Amino acid sequence: MAAQPHVLFLGSGYAGHRTRFSNLVEHSQHDGRINPSYRLVSGWRDDGVIERAGFVPRSMRGRIRAATEASNLLRVPRPEVVWTAALTAIRPWIPWYSGPMRRPLIIDRDCTSEARDAWSYVYWNRPPHRGTRRRVHEWLDKALADRVTFWTPWSQWAADSLLAAGIPEERVRVLPPGVDLTHWRAPEGGRPAPRERVRLLFVGGDFARKGGEMLLDVLEAWGECGFELDIVTREAVRERPGVRVHRAEPNSPLLRCLYERADAFIMPSVAECFGIATVEAMASGLPVIVGDTGAGPEIVGPEAGWVIQPTREGIAEALRGAWALREDLPAMGAAARNRAETRFDGVANDRAVVDLVLEASEHGRR
Numbered sequence: 211m212a213a214q215p216h217v218l219f220l221g222s223g224y225a226g227h228r229t230r231f232s233n234l235v236e237h238s239q240h241d242g243r244i245n246p247s248y249r250l251v252s253g254w255r256d257d258g259v260i261e262r263a264g265f266v267p268r269s270m271r272g273r274i275r276a277a278t279e280a281s282n283l284l285r286v287p288r289p290e291v292v293w294t295a296a297l298t299a300i301r302p303w304i305p306w307y308s309g310p311m312r313r314p315l316i317i318d319r320d321c322t323s324e325a326r327d328a329w330s331y332v333y334w335n336r337p338p339h340r341g342t343r344r345r346v347h348e349w350l351d352k353a354l355a356d357r358v359t360f361w362t363p364w365s366q367w368a369a370d371s372l373l374a375a376g377i378p379e380e381r382v383r384v385l386p387p388g389v390d391l392t393h394w395r396a397p398e399g400g401r402p403a404p405r406e407r408v409r410l411l412f413v414g415g416d417f418a419r420k421g422g423e424m425l426l427d428v429l430e431a432w433g434e435c436g437f438e439l440d441i442v443t444r445e446a447v448r449e450r451p452g453v454r455v456h457r458a459e460p461n462s463p464l465l466r467c468l469y470e471r472a473d474a475f476i477m478p479s480v481a482e483c484f485g486i487a488t489v490e491a492m493a494s495g496l497p498v499i500v501g502d503t504g505a506g507p508e509i510v511g512p513e514a515g516w517v518i519q520p521t522r523e524g525i526a527e528a529l530r531g532a533w534a535l536r537e538d539l540p541a542m543g544a545a546a547r548n549r550a551e552t553r554f555d556g557v558a559n560d561r562a563v564v565d566l567v568l569e570a571s572e573h574g575r576r
Contacts, residue, residue: 214245215571218289220280222296223252225415226320226486229460230387231295237390237560244564247289251279251296277302288313291570293563295319301350307357314359314570318385321363321483321504322371323351329481332419351375359570362563364484365505385563387486388556389493393461396495396547397470401540404473407452408536410439411472411496413465413487414479417445421478421501421520426453428525436533440468469494473539474532479503480520493550497542499528509554514546 219238221231228250235248253276255261260275276299283292283303288311294300295318307313327338327347339347361377362385363369369384414420422443429437429452438452442465447455458465469475475491476499483504491498492514500506501520510517516531518524532539 214243215290215568216245216247216287217291217293217567217571218282218285219246219248220282220292220294220296220300221248221250222294222299223250226387226484227295229486230318232460233387233389233556234560234563237557238564241561241564243568247282249279249282251276251299253279253299273298283307290314290574291316291567293318293567297323297354301354304354304357312357314574315357316360316362316566316570317354317358318362319364319368319372321368322375323347324375325368325371325504326483332481359573360566362566365508367505367508368483383566385566386484386554386559387489388554388559389486389490389550390556391493391551393466394469394490394493394550396543401473401495401543403537403540405536408437408532408539409471409473410437411442411468411475411491412439412477413442413468413475413490414477415444417441417443417447419479419481421480421525422447424520424522425476425478425525428522428529429453432529437529440472442468465490466494469496472496473536474499474515474543476525476528477501478518478520478525478528479506482506485509489550489554492546493554495540495543495547497532497539497546499525499532510546511549513542514549515542 219234231250238246253272255275258275260271263271280296280299280303283300284306291314293316297317307315326333330336330338355377361372361382363372363382364386366384369382372382373379412422412425414422429439441447441455442458449455456468469491475496477485477487478499479485479501481503482501485500488498488500488509498510498515500510500517502517503520507517516528518528
C-alpha cells in the first residue's frame with residue numbers, strides 16, 4: 211500500500227469559507243488515506259505586533275498577517291499536496307513553488323477574483339480595479355494559475371467563470387461544500403404548518419450585502435402582521451417588535467436550534483457567490499428565499515423555495531407567496547432536505563476532496 215501523502219489544508223477565515231474549512235477538518239482528519247495538517251488564515255490578530263503598527267494602513271496590515279499565517283506552505287519537510295482557499299494569502303509565496311520546490315496545488319474557490327471584483331461596490335465600497343492595478347492583479351492571477359494542479363469551484367456558476375478565464379477544463383472540478391446531514395436536520399416528527407405567523411430566519415454576517423436592511427424595511431412596512439424574524443449576524447442590528455437578534459457561532463447548538471424553530475429561511479443577497487447558510491437551511495428541512503445572484507439558483511433548484519430579484523419588491527412578493535402557501539411550507543422543506551441529501555452531503559463531498567488530493571499526489575509523483 212502506498213504511503214499516506216502529507217497534505218496541508220490551508221483554510222480561510224473569511225465568512226463562509228471558515229465554516230467550509232471547519233467542516234472539511236471534521237470530515238477529513240480521520241481519513242486513513244492521508245496524513246493531514248491544518249492551518250487557518252484569519253488575516254487578523256487583535257493582540258498581534260503587525261496589527262499594532264498603526265502607521266501601516268489597516269488593509270495592508272491584514273494582508274501582511276494573512277501572508278505570515280500562510281507561510282506554513284514553506285515548512286520543511288514540504289507537504290506533498292497543498293489544498294487552500296486562502297488565495298490572496300499564498301500569492302507572496304508562489305515563487306517558492308517553482309522547479310524542484312513545486313508541489314501539487316489545489317485551489318478551492320466560491321468564485322473568481324474577476325467575479326468578486328465586479329461586486330466591489332457591495333463588498334468593499336470601492337469601484338472595480340482599473341488600469342495598472344487591474345493589470346497587476348491579472349498578472350498575479352496568471353502567475354498563480356500556471357502553478358495550480360486543480361481548481362475546485364463550489365458551483366457550476368463559478369466553474370464557468372474559470373473556464374471563461376482560460377483555465378483548462380480538465381483542471382476544473384466542481385466540488386460544492388456540504389454539511390453534516392446528521393447534525394443539520396428537521397425536527398423529529400417534522401414541522402407543523404404555521405398558522406398565525408410565519409417564523410423567518412436570516413443568517414448572515416454582512417447584513418446589508420445579504421439583504422437584511424431591505425428585509426427589515428419590508429417587514430416594517432407590513433407591521434406585525436403575518437411574520438416574525440430571527441436574525442443571526444455579527445453586526446449591530448436593533449431589535450424591534452417581532453424581530454429578535456442573535457449572536458451564534460458556526461455549527462453551534464444555538465444556531466441549529468434557530469434553524470429547528472423556523473418555518474422558512476430568507477437571505478435575499480444582492481451579491482453572493484455561494485451561501486452555505488442556505489445549504490444549512492435546506493438540510494434542516496426549511497424552504498428558502500434567496501437572491502438570484504451567484505450560485506443561488508443552482509443551490510436551490512426549482513423545488514426548494516423561491517429565487518428572487520434582491521429588491522424590496524422581490525422580497526415582498528416572495529413573502530406574500532410564503533404566506534399564501536404556508537400550509538405547504540413543510541412539504542417544500544422536505545423537498546429542500548431531499549435536495550441537500552443529493553447534492554450537499556458534507557461527508558460525501560469532503561471525501562471527494564480527499565479523492566482529488568490523492569489524484570493530485572499521484573500527479574505530483576509522475
